[in-house]
Amino acid sequence: MKYDDPQLREALASRYVLGTMPRLARARFDRLIAEDAALCAEMRDWAEIFAPVDAAETPVAPPPRVWRAIEAQLGPATPLRAPVRAGWWQSLTLWRGAAALATAVAAALLIYVGAVELRSARPLPTVVAVLMDKDGAPAWIARFESRDVVNIAALRHPSIDSRHSYELWAIAGSAPPKPLGLLAPGLPGGQAIDAAAVPPTGGVLAISLEPAGGSPTGKPTGPVLFQGKVISNPL
Amino acid sequence: MTDAPSPLPELLRRVAAGDRTAFAELYRLTAPKLFPVALRITQRRDLAEEVLQESFVAMWNQAASYDPIKGVPLVWMTTIVRHRAIDQRRRRANLADATAGSDDALLTLVAGESDRADRGAELAALQRCLDTLEAQPRQAILLAYLHGYTHDELARRLATPVGTVKSWIRRGLERLRRCLDG
Numbered sequence: 001m002k003y004d005d006p007q008l009r010e011a012l013a014s015r016y017v018l019g020t021m022p023r024l025a026r027a028r029f030d031r032l033i034a035e036d037a038a039l040c041a042e043m044r045d046w047a048e049i050f051a052p053v054d055a056a057e058t059p060v061a062p063p064p065r066v067w068r069a070i071e072a073q074l075g076p077a078t079p080l081r082a083p084v085r086a087g088w089w090q091s092l093t094l095w096r097g098a099a100a101l102a103t104a105v106a107a108a109l110l111i112y113v114g115a116v117e118l119r120s121a122r123p124l125p126t127v128v129a130v131l132m133d134k135d136g137a138p139a140w141i142a143r144f145e146s147r148d149v150v151n152i153a154a155l156r157h158p159s160i161d162s163r164h165s166y167e168l169w170a171i172a173g174s175a176p177p178k179p180l181g182l183l184a185p186g187l188p189g190g191q192a193i194d195a196a197a198v199p200p201t202g203g204v205l206a207i208s209l210e211p212a213g214g215s216p217t218g219k220p221t222g223p224v225l226f227q228g229k230v231i232s233n234p235l
Numbered sequence: 236m237t238d239a240p241s242p243l244p245e246l247l248r249r250v251a252a253g254d255r256t257a258f259a260e261l262y263r264l265t266a267p268k269l270f271p272v273a274l275r276i277t278q279r280r281d282l283a284e285e286v287l288q289e290s291f292v293a294m295w296n297q298a299a300s301y302d303p304i305k306g307v308p309l310v311w312m313t314t315i316v317r318h319r320a321i322d323q324r325r326r327r328a329n330l331a332d333a334t335a336g337s338d339d340a341l342l343t344l345v346a347g348e349s350d351r352a353d354r355g356a357e358l359a360a361l362q363r364c365l366d367t368l369e370a371q372p373r374q375a376i377l378l379a380y381l382h383g384y385t386h387d388e389l390a391r392r393l394a395t396p397v398g399t400v401k402s403w404i405r406r407g408l409e410r411l412r413r414c415l416d417g
Contacts, residue, residue: 014408017314018376019321019383026318037304044306049415050380051310052358054317059267060274066284067262070291074255159253 003032009039017046075137075156128198129205131228139226140183142198142205150198152183152205153190160209167210169220172199182214183207203230243308251298258295265309266291269316276320276383286323290316321383364414372407375400 003009015021016029033040128150131140142152152168160166166184169177180193199205208215209222243264249257266287273283273290293315305311365373375393378384386404390397 010409010412011405014412018379018404018408019317020379020386020389020404022385023322023325033305034300040302040304044304044310047306047310047314048357049361049411051306051313052355052361053380054272054313055268055309055355056358057268057271057275060271061267062270062284062287066266066287067259069288070262070295073288073292074295 009042013039013042014046016043017050076135126232128233129228129230131205131207131226133226140207144195145192148195149192150195151190151192163212165210165212165214166207167214168193169206169208170197170199170203171206172203177206177220179215179218198233199230201230201233205230247298247301247308250295251301262291265312269312272313272316273320275381276317277323282323286316286320290319324383325385360415364411367414368407368410372403375403376407379404
């Protein structure tokens with residue numbers, strides 16, 4: 001379809017705002033306006049024409065449970081400014097703690113992941129690992145996309161400043177962590193990593209905070225912010 | 236309405252940076268305005284709560300892609316709520332029509348017969364231009380906007396073929412736009 005006919009553009013924008021557009025057409029229109037500023041402005045003009053109708057509604061406070069449910073869905077807030085600790089991956093206590101944590105929350109996690117998958121209504125790929133923050137809240141999920149590719153995606157909205165990067169590490173047994181690359185948290189579809197680099201079941205995937213561009217030494221230099229045990233690696 | 240600058244653009248900017256405190260404040264300021272929109276379209280409290288929850292999670296996730304070209308923050312947020320409420324409503328489209336009988340009050344509200352004085356010049360202008368439309372196109376447009384009716388539902392409600400309803404709406408909107416621009 002051609003989208004340069006002014007009448008068609010106006011008709012689409014007004015239907016989008018009025019609400020009579022079928023859902024799929026609306027999703028298509030959302031993609032169009034992301035790239036077409038003039039069409040977006042046309043949509044905005046229509047939205048502003050009708051906005052006074054909604055603004056005329058008498059305010060109604062939603063019950064407190066709505067905000068609680070929103071907060072629960074976002075997970076706990078995660079401040080990124082954790083103190084830098086050298087050689088964290090060598091700390092036995094940390095990994096004992098991590099192992100205990102992983103066991104304790106494994107069941108809860110699977111339920112959580114199931115809920116996320118149900119909501120997004122996509123077929124469930126094999127979960128490789130769920131990476132948690134220091135409070136034990138799921139933050140990243142790694143899944144097999146195919147036998148060769150694992151996709152790792154942020155479950156919520158981690159923020160990072162421009163002076164730092166997230167770096168992903170594979171840890172198997174007592175060997176030093178192996179770098180798996182930098183992660184861009186905002187990437188909507190997640191990020192692909194080589195499935196062969198994922199540690200075997202029982203190993204660990206961890207994300208550390210590094211200077212922008214990644215660790216200068218090839219080993220983690222910043223704090224580990226997220227980590228998760230590999231719960232399933234059939235390879 | 237006051238003339239003080241809206242705190243919403245700055246809050247939204249902070250939300251885009253992942254600021255949860257700003258998000259809580261954004262919710263506190265806007266949820267009471269958005270909830271009645273969800274209630275009006277879904278006509279059910281539990282579903283309206285669900286819509287509000289989904290919408291705010293979506294706002295949190297999409298805040299970074301917000302652009303003023305999409306409208307001032309409240310208009311952008313209202314669009315998100317409206318579309319989710321409409322989807323929620325359409326999932327139950329074959330259930331009993333819960334909105335039957337409630338039209339009159341709402342149509343009255345928008346038709347300017349209510350005596351609330353604080354609705355501002357924009358609503359007055361919209362009302363004035365809606366009044367220039369013929370009764371049926373005006374009703375079709377208002378039912379669609381207020382309740383999220385599909386063309387098919389409008390056709391049933393107004394006992395008119397779908398094609399006629401579509402052309403009422405198309406021509407009605409064109410006329411409305413000319414009136415508001417003129």
